[in-house]
Amino acid sequence: MSNEALENLLHEDRAFPPSVEFAAQANATAALYDEAKDDRLAFWDKQAGNLTWDTPWTTTLDWSNAPFARWFDGGKLNVSVNCVDRHVSAGHGDQIAYYFEGEPGDTQTITYSDLLAQVSQAANALESLGVKEGDRVAIYLPMIPEAAVAMLACARIGAVHSVVFGGFSAEALRSRIEDAEAKLVITADGGNRKGKPMALKPAVDEAVAASPSVENVLVVRRTGQDVEWTTKDVWWHELVGSQPTTHEPKAFDAEHPLFILYTSGTTGKPKGILHTTGGYLTQAAYTHRNVFDLKPDTDVYWCTADIGWVTGHSYVVYGPLANRATSLMYEGTPDSPHNGRWWELVQKYGVTILYTAPTAIRTFMKWGDDIPNSYDLTSLRLLGSVGEPINPEAWMWYRSVIGGDRCPIVDTWWQTETGAIMISPLPGVTATKPGSAMIPIPGISMAVLDDEEREVGNGGGGYLVLTEPWPSMLRGIWGDNDRYVETYWSRFAGKYFAGDGSKLDEDGAIWLLGRVDDVMNVSGHRISTTEVESALVSHPAVAEAAVVGANDEMTGQGIVAFVILRSDAEVGDDIVMVLRNHVAQEIGPIAKPRQILVVPELPKTRSGKIMRRLLRDVAENRVMGDVTTLADPTVMNLIGQGLSSANANED
Ligand code: WT7
Numbered sequence: 001m002s003n004e005a006l007e008n009l010l011h012e013d014r015a016f017p018p019s020v021e022f023a024a025q026a027n028a029t030a031a032l033y034d035e036a037k038d039d040r041l042a043f044w045d046k047q048a049g050n051l052t053w054d055t056p057w058t059t060t061l062d063w064s065n066a067p068f069a070r071w072f073d074g075g076k077l078n079v080s081v082n083c084v085d086r087h088v089s090a091g092h093g094d095q096i097a098y099y100f101e102g103e104p105g106d107t108q109t110i111t112y113s114d115l116l117a118q119v120s121q122a123a124n125a126l127e128s129l130g131v132k133e134g135d136r137v138a139i140y141l142p143m144i145p146e147a148a149v150a151m152l153a154c155a156r157i158g159a160v161h162s163v164v165f166g167g168f169s170a171e172a173l174r175s176r177i178e179d180a181e182a183k184l185v186i187t188a189d190g191g192n193r194k195g196k197p198m199a200l201k202p203a204v205d206e207a208v209a210a211s212p213s214v215e216n217v218l219v220v221r222r223t224g225q226d227v228e229w230t231t232k233d234v235w236w237h238e239l240v241g242s243q244p245t246t247h248e249p250k251a252f253d254a255e256h257p258l259f260i261l262y263t264s265g266t267t268g269k270p271k272g273i274l275h276t277t278g279g280y281l282t283q284a285a286y287t288h289r290n291v292f293d294l295k296p297d298t299d300v301y302w303c304t305a306d307i308g309w310v311t312g313h314s315y316v317v318y319g320p321l322a323n324r325a326t327s328l329m330y331e332g333t334p335d336s337p338h339n340g341r342w343w344e345l346v347q348k349y350g351v352t353i354l355y356t357a358p359t360a361i362r363t364f365m366k367w368g369d370d371i372p373n374s375y376d377l378t379s380l381r382l383l384g385s386v387g388e389p390i391n392p393e394a395w396m397w398y399r400s401v402i403g404g405d406r407c408p409i410v411d412t413w414w415q416t417e418t419g420a421i422m423i424s425p426l427p428g429v430t431a432t433k434p435g436s437a438m439i440p441i442p443g444i445s446m447a448v449l450d451d452e453e454r455e456v457g458n459g460g461g462g463y464l465v466l467t468e469p470w471p472s473m474l475r476g477i478w479g480d481n482d483r484y485v486e487t488y489w490s491r492f493a494g495k496y497f498a499g500d501g502s503k504l505d506e507d508g509a510i511w512l513l514g515r516v517d518d519v520m521n522v523s524g525h526r527i528s529t530t531e532v533e534s535a536l537v538s539h540p541a542v543a544e545a546a547v548v549g550a551n552d553e554m555t556g557q558g559i560v561a562f563v564i565l566r567s568d569a570e571v572g573d574d575i576v577m578v579l580r581n582h583v584a585q586e587i588g589p590i591a592k593p594r595q596i597l598v599v600p601e602l603p604k605t606r607s608g609k610i611m612r613r614l615l616r617d618v619a620e621n622r623v624m625g626d627v628t629t630l631a632d633p634t635v636m637n638l639i640g641q642g643l644s645s646a647n648a649n650e651d
Contacts, residue, residue, distance in 0.1 A: 012392055012433055012434060012435055012436070012505075013433075014392075014433065014434055015431040015432065015433050016399070016408070016409075016431060016432050016433075016434075017430075017431035017432075018408050018427060018428050018429065018430070018431075019406070022381075022408060022427065022428055023428040023429070024428075025428070026293055026426070026427060026428020026429070027289055027290050027293050027294070027295075027428070028289075028290035028291075028293070028426040028427075028428060028429060028442075029428065029429060030426075030429050032290065032426065032429075032442040033429075033442045035442065036442035036443040037442075040443060040445075040468065041060040041061055042060075043442065043443050044060060044061075044071075044282065044443060044471055045060050047282050047283070047285075047286040047443070047471075048060075048071075048072055048075075048278065048279075048282040048471070050282075050285060050286070050289075051077060051082050051278070051281055051282060051285065051322065052077065052081065052082050052086045053075050053076065053077045053251075053278075054076045054077055054078070054251035055074070055075055055076040055077075055251065056074075056075055057072035057073055057074045057075030057254055057278070058073060058074030058075075059072075059073040059074060060072065061469060063469055066469070066489075066494070067469075067484070067485060067488070067489045067496070068475065068476065068481075069279075069469045069473055069475065070254075070255050071254060071255070071276075071278060071279030071282075071469075071471045072254040072278040072279060072282070072471075073254060073255065074254070075253075075254040075278050076251035076252060076253055076254065077251055077252070077254065077277065077278055077281075078155070078156060078249045078250065078251050078252060079152070079155040079156075079252075079258060079277055079281055079318070080119055080123075080152045080153070080155045080156035080249060081156075081249050082281060082322050083152060083155075083317070083318060083321035083322050084097075084112060084115050084116045084119055084152065084321065085116055085249065087112045087324045088112050088113055088116050092112055092296075092324060093111060093112050093113035093116070094111050094112075094113065095111060095112050095296075095324065095326060096109050096110065096111055096112075096326045097110050097111060097112050097114075097115045097321065097325075097326065097327065098110045098115070098145055098148065098326075098327050098328070098329050099300070099326070099327070099328045099329070099349055100144070100145050100328075100329045100330075100331075101328070101329070101330050101331065101345060101349075102144070102192060102331045102332070103192035103193065103195070103330075103331045103332025103333070103336055104192055108145060110145055112324070115148075115149070115152075115321075116245075117245035117246075118145075118149045118240075119149055119152045119153050119156060119247075120156075120243075120244070120245050120246050120247035121240050121241070121243040121244070121245055121247075122149050122150060122152075122153035122240050122243075123153040123156040123157050123247040123249075124243035124244055124247050125153075125218070125236075125239045125240040125243050126153055126154065126157055126159060126184065127157060128239070128243070129184060129215070129216050129218070129234070129239075130183075130215065131154075131157065131159050131183060131184055132157070132158075132159070133157065133158035133159065133250075133252070133256075134158065134159070134160065134257070135159045135160070135183045135184070136159070136160045136161075136162055136180040136181060136182040136183060136260065137150075137154050137159050137160070137161050137162070137182060137183065137184045137185075137186060138161075138162050138163075138164055138173070138176065138177050138180065138182040138184070138185045138186070138214075139151065139154075139161050139162070139163040139164065139185075139186045139187075139307075140163075140164045140166060140168075140173055140185060140186070140187045140200060140203075140204060141163075141166060141186060141187060141188050141191075141200070141220065141307065142166050142188055142190070142191025142192070142193075142198075142200070142222060142331055143191070143306055143307060143312075143329060143330065143331045143332075144188065144191065144220065144222055144329075144331060145329065146186075146188070146220045146222075146236065147163070147307040148307070148316070148317050148321075148329070150186045151163065151259075151307070151313070151317055152317070152321075154259075155258060155277075156247065156249050157250075158250065158252045158256060160180075160257045160258065160259060160260060161258075161259045161260075162176060162177075162180045162182060162259065162260040162261065162262070162272070163259070163261060163307055163308055163312075163313070164176050164262070164308060165306060165308025165309065165588070166191060166198075166200055166306070166308060167306075167308070167588045167589055167590055168308075168587070168588040169203065169584070169585055169586060169587055169588045170202075170203035170204075170206035170207045171207075171585070171586055171587075172270075172586075172587055172588055173203055173204065173207040174206070174207035174210050174211060175269075175270070176262050176270070176272075177207055177208070177211045177213065177214060178210075178211055178213070179262075179270075179272055179478065179479065180260055180272060180478060181213040182211070182213055182214060183213060183214065183215050183216075184214065184215065184216050184217070184218060185204055185207075185208060185214055185216075185217045185218070186217075186218045186220070186236075187200050187201060187204045187217060187218070187219055187220070188200050188201070188219060188220035188221070188222040188223075188236075189201050189219060189220070189221055189222055189223050189224065189225050189227045190222060190223040190225050191222055191223065191331060192222075192223060192331055192332055193332060193333060193336075194332070194333050194335070194336050195336050195337060197223035197224075197225050199223075199225060199227075201219065201227040201228070202227075202228070204217060205228055205230065208230070208232065214232065215232065216232050216233075216234055217230070217232050217233045217234070218234050218235075218236050218239065218240075219233055219234065219235055219236060220236040220237075221235060221236070221237055252277055253277070253278075254276070254277055254278030254279065255276045255277065255278070255475070256276060256277045257274060257275070257276055257277075257475075258275050258276055258277045258280055258281075259274075259275050259313065260272040260273065260274055260275075260478045261273050261275070261309075261310055261313065261416055263310075263416040263417075263526055264519055264526045264527050264528040264531055265483075265487060265519065265528060266487075266517050266518045266519060266528055266530060267528065267530050268528070268530045268531050268533070268534040270531070271477045271478075271480070271483065271487070272477055272478030272479065272480075273310075273416050273417055273474045273477065273478075274474055274475045274476045274477065274478050275419050275472070275474060275475065276475050278471075279470075279471030279472055279473070280318070280419050280420070280471070280472045281318055281322055282471045282472070283419060283420040283470065283471045283472035284314045284315075284318045284319035284322065284419065284420045284472060285318075285319055285322035285323055286420075286443075287314075287319065287412075287420045287421040287424075287441065288314075288315060288319030288320055288322070288323050288325070289323050290426060290441070290442075291384070291410050291412060291421050291424050291425075291426065291427070291441065292353050292355065292382060292384060292410070292427075293353075293382055293427050293428065294320070294323050294325055294353070296323060296324040296325055296326070298352070299325065299326065299352045299353055300326050300327075300328060300349050300350050300351045300352050300353075300379070301320055301325045301326065301327050301328070301351070301352065301353040301355075302327065302328040302330075302345070302346070302349075302351045302353065302354050302355070303315040303316050303320070303327070303355040303356075303384075304330070304342070304354070304355065304356040304357070304360065305355075305356075305357070305386075309416075309525070310414075310415070310416040310419070311355075311386055311387070314419060314420050314472075315355060316329065319420070328345065328349050328351060330342075330345060334360060334363070334364070339367050339371050340371045340372070340374065340375060342364075343371065343372045343374075343375035343377060344375060346375065346377055346379065346380065347375045347376045347377065347379075350379040351379055351380060352379055352380060352381045352382070353380075353381065353382045353383075353384070354380060354382075354383050354384065354402070355383075355384035355385075355386065355412075356384070356385065356386075357385065357386060357387040357388065357523065357524040358385055358387065358388050358389070358390040358391070358394055358524070358556065359387070359388065359523040359524055359554065359555050359556060361385065361390065361394045361397065361398050361402075362391075362394050362553070362554050363554060364402075365393075365394060365397045365401075366554070369401050372401055372402055373401070377402060377403075377404065378404065380402065380403060380404070380407050381406070381407055382407050382408055382410070382427055383398055383399070383402060383403050383407045383408070383409045383410070384409070384410045384411075384412055385398070385409065385410070385411045385412065386411075386412045386413075386414070386524070387521075387523075387524025387525075388514075388521050388523075388524045388556040389435070389511075389512045389513070389514060389556070390411055390435060391435060392434040392435040395409060395411070395434035395435055396434050399434070408425070408427035408428075408432065409425075409432055410424050410425050410427055410432075411424065411425070411432070411435075411436065411437045411438070412424040412437065413437040413500075413510070413512055415498060415499075416474075416526075417473070417474040417488070417498075418466075418470070418472065418473060418474075418498075419472030419473060419474065420472040421441060422440060422441065422444050422446070422466065422470070423437040423438065423439065423440050423441065423444070423446065423510055423512075424437055424438065424441055425437075425438045425439075426441065426442075433505075433509055435511065436505070436509045436510060436511050437510055437511075437512055438509050438510065439508065439509065439510065443470065444466070444468075444470055445466065445467045445468040446464060446465060446466050446467060446510075447465050447467050447495070448460065448461070448462045448463065448464055448465075448502050448503070448504050448510070449462050449463050449465055449492060449495075450462045450463075453492050453493075456504060457504065458504050458505065458506050458507070458508050459504065459505065459506055460503070460504060461501065461502065461503040461504075461513070462501070462502070463491075463492070463497060463498075463500075463501060463502075463516065464497075464498045464500045464501070464502040464510075464512070465492055465495040465496060465497050465498065466495065466496040466498065467495050467496075473496070474488075499515050499516060499517045499519060500512055500513070500514065500515060500516065501513040501514060501515070501516045514556075514557070515549075518530060518612075520547075520548075520549030520557045520559060521549070521556050521557050522549070522552075522555050522556065522557050522558065522559060522590065522591075523555045523556065523590070524556070525590055527559065527587070527590065527591050529546075529547040529548060529549070529612070530547075531587060531591070532545075532547040532559060532561065532583060532587070532591055532593065533545045533546065533547050533561075534586075535582065535583045535586035535587055535591070536561060536563055536579060536582070536583060538582075538586060539578075539579060539582045540566070540569065541565050541566055541569035541570075541571050541575065541578075541579075542563050542564070542565060542566065542569075542579065543563075543564045543565060543566045543567075544563070544564040544602060545561055545562065545563045545564070546561070546562045546602050546610045546612065546615055547559060547560070547561045547562075547593070548560050548562075548612050548615045548616045548619050549616075550594075550595075550616060550619035550620045551620055552594065558594035558595070559591065559592070559593040559594050559595075560593060560594060560595045560596075560597070560615075560619035561579075561593040561595070561596045561597070562596075562597050562599050562602060562615055562618075562639070563579065563596060563597070563598055563599070564598075564599060564600065564601065564602065565598060575598065576596045576598070579593075579596055580592045580593055580596060595619070597618075597639070599638065599639045600635075600638045600639075601632070601635040601638050601639065602615075602635070602639075603615065603627070603630050603635050603636055603639070604630065604631050604632075604635075605629050605630065605631060606629075606631045608631075611629070611630065613625055614627065614630075614636060615639075618636075618639060624636055
């Protein structure tokens with residue numbers, strides 16, 4: 001974030017307290033902060049007590065082997081029972097768990113009883129394929145109910161799911177299957193996107209052909225498009241559909257692995273973030289109830305995230321279901337078949353709580369007020385934001401045009417690694433400032449530190465750290481404990497370093513300023529610069545590549561790549577397009593650089609380190625910073641010349 005933007009932020013003095021009416025009915029009151037402060041572990045015990053345990057835990061937190069935490073040790077529970085069975089047993093079987101709307105307009109209503117039957121059938125099916133406790137299952141599906149059913153079925157039998165976003169390439173899927181040694185892949189023929197079927201199965205075929213660990217592929221028929229069929233393939237509707245609708249669940253240890261979710265770090269290899277059972281579900285449910293103020297009997301809740309991201313795990317599946325929410329799930333994109341689709345859905349289903357990302361909000365803002373204004377959005381009573389900093393202008397627009405100046409906004413900061421929300425207003429308590437995530441939620445401790453590990457205090461900026469373990473924290477990186485310790489716990493001794501820069505304003509409210517490492521945030525999705533660089537240099541025409549994240553009005557950051565071509569490479573005029581497509585092929589369309597600049601040299605220090613700061617200056621059209629540490633200060637002139645002949649190549 002530029003200094004100018006930072007200055008603007010820190011002069012933001014508007015504050016929006018909750019209305020008296022909202023505060024009076026809110027789940028969370030100010031007492032929650034006091035309770036957590038008085039006795040943090042007793043506070044978390046109480047939250048865990050909202051779940052149904054087969055065996056109670058004996059130790060709230062075991063931190064003796066830090067940074068490897070054990071929460072609620074000795075306790076046993078089944079996540080799918082907590083999300084489904086217990087609501088049916090309590091007489092809520094007829095309540096709708098999910099309204100599903102496909103992009104083409106097909107719909108389903110799935111009650112908690114329906115969900116129990118489907119999860120039981122899927123659990124039986126997985127067992128019939130030999131999937132056992134602790135086995136890994138890769139899930140590569142569109143946003144359809146089977147995605148939630150597949151996750152819950154894994155949880156039910158103690159298998160560990162690894163959901164891979166459907167927009168990732170065959171190669172990205174393959175490397176994740178390989179790293180986790182997945183035994184089963186659950187996929188679909190395709191999904192519906194922007195008015196047409198988007199194939200998934202060919203990518204799976206390619207990935208599975210190179211993955212000896214995979215024994216079977218379970219295929220949901222969603223679009224009906226033609227698919228190649230291999231001896232490992234089994235149709236979901238044939239196998240799952242023919243199973244008994246009951247399944248006897250078993251309880252698992254609180255620390256039994258629940259899922260792995262890959263996310264980009266500062267190297268080219270994505271990290272398999274590992275989450276476990278009891279602590280994860282405790283915090284997912286606690287935050288969902290208190291931050292979103294969920295009223296299970298009356299709310300219609302919609303989190304627009306894809307199941308492939310952690311938001312989809314914690315706030316489409318686990319948190320809402322643990323709290324017996326009625327949710328909306330939508331398969332497609334906001335512009336299909338028209339730009340008012342989301343608002344049409346809010347009106348149709350009477351959505352009361354909407355949780356989405358700043359990129360989406362900025363896109364709607366660009367499309368104009370007339371679109372949302374032509375729908376009835378008065379059912380909405382709370383709005384949430386996640387994934388990237390939300391600029392005050394977008395926040396104000398969200399508040400007035402979508403929320404009718406009546407809905408509190410919760411800007412929620414968290415990460416794949418944190419598993420659940422960490423910093424956010426409480427909607428009935430906090431007076432919110434447009435653009436700030438405000439303060440840690442009750443039970444969470446953080447600090448902003450400078451380079452010397454000192455707390456910066458109000459008015460200061462520095463690195464965001466978490467100072468105490470929390471229930472839904474990652475338990476490690478799959479297969480790489482050293483990397484876990486190194487990445488998160490070595491920058492500041494004994495503290496979790498989040499990788500984000502932040503400022504505390506004069507009142508102690510937190511303003512997130514984006515990543516301080518080599519991780520970019522594009523539309524709320526994490527992509528590492530190294531990952532894109534490796535993809536670029538894997539193309540035979542590329543000798544060297546350097547990638548930076550540049551400010552982007554719509555997507556937060558945009559990917560800008562500087563490449564040096566091999567002198568012997570035979571390239572055409574379309575080389576930029578070829579390389580952008582190559583990156584999409586290697587990682588997925590979300591990693592396609594916004595801009596690729598072909599340059600003769602890269603700026604390097606005498607020790608050979610690429611000076612990204614200077615490249616960022618170029619990418620953001622700024623006056624170049626200090627070049628005196630460059631081995632050859634004239635290279636920036638060469639790059640400048642390259643720039644003048646380049647053009648933005650967005651599609
Ligand atoms: C990174 C984590 C949390 C689920 C979605 C992204 C950025 C996330 C906010 C926010 C400013 C935010 C941070 C963080 N981020 N939420 N409310 N304000 N920045 O999960 O892919 O693990 O990315 O997203 O930079 O470190 P993720």
